[in-house]
Amino acid sequence: MLGLTWVAIRVLRVARRTRSAPELLLGISFLTFSTLGVPLLAIAGYGSDRVADVSLPLLSLALGLLDFGTVCFAAFVARVFRPASRIGAVAVAATASALLAHLVLATRAVAAAAPELSAIQAIGKVELVLSVVMSATFAWGAAESFAYWSRLRRQHSLGLADPTGVRRMLLFAIGCSSQLAMMGFTLLASARGTNPLADPVPALGIAATSLGMGLAFAFALGSPSRAASAVAA
Helix, strand or coil: CHHHHHHHHHHHHHHHHHCCHHHHHHHHHHHHHHHHHHHHHHHCCCCCCCHHHCCHHHHHHHHHHHHHHHHHHHHHHHHHHCCCCHHHHHHHHHHHHHHHHHHHHHHHHHHHCCCCCCHHHHHCCHHHHHHHHHHHHHHHHHHHHHHHHHHHHHHHHCCCCCHHHHHHHHHHHHHHHHHHHHHHHHHHHHHHCCCCCCCHHHHHHHHHHHHHHHHHHHHHCCCHHHHHHHHCC
């Protein structure tokens, strides 16, 4: 996650200078998801054996940050790849609505759970809402990125596109795909009813895909000038 934090800071520096929405949305998404949301989830005691050991305010904040980061990423995809499409706006609105419902239901489930249950058991299938919506959002980003990369590659074959831009878009698409793969391992842990960071198989998969995601996004958006040109495509 450190790679994404670095990228987030770089992209937000671009947003501060250009005052452009895509950079701001992408930077906030990375920052709230990787730098704040995931670590805070662990600090709140999400993986503890007893829900009595969980800090409900911190858990709600962590889930809210994850939800908000996902909505920002969906808004980024819509703004960059579907700026004039109603489908993009509807997708963002649906994502926000589903994740708001997830936050409310998950918080209520933990607050009402028996003390001997774990937070994961207390939230139960409600957590699948977050995993499924995040997976769909990252799949959308990956699909749009690969489609745009394919168009750029065809343009490059005609001498109409910069090869550097083509490579950066491919790396960005790989980063989105790594996000999707990471969510796949999270869903695997949900299906097994385990903590994704404590269950060896999902934990190893999440670590590997997180590393790949950080590297891909870092190379795609590695400097302020590169980040500006990539996200403004």
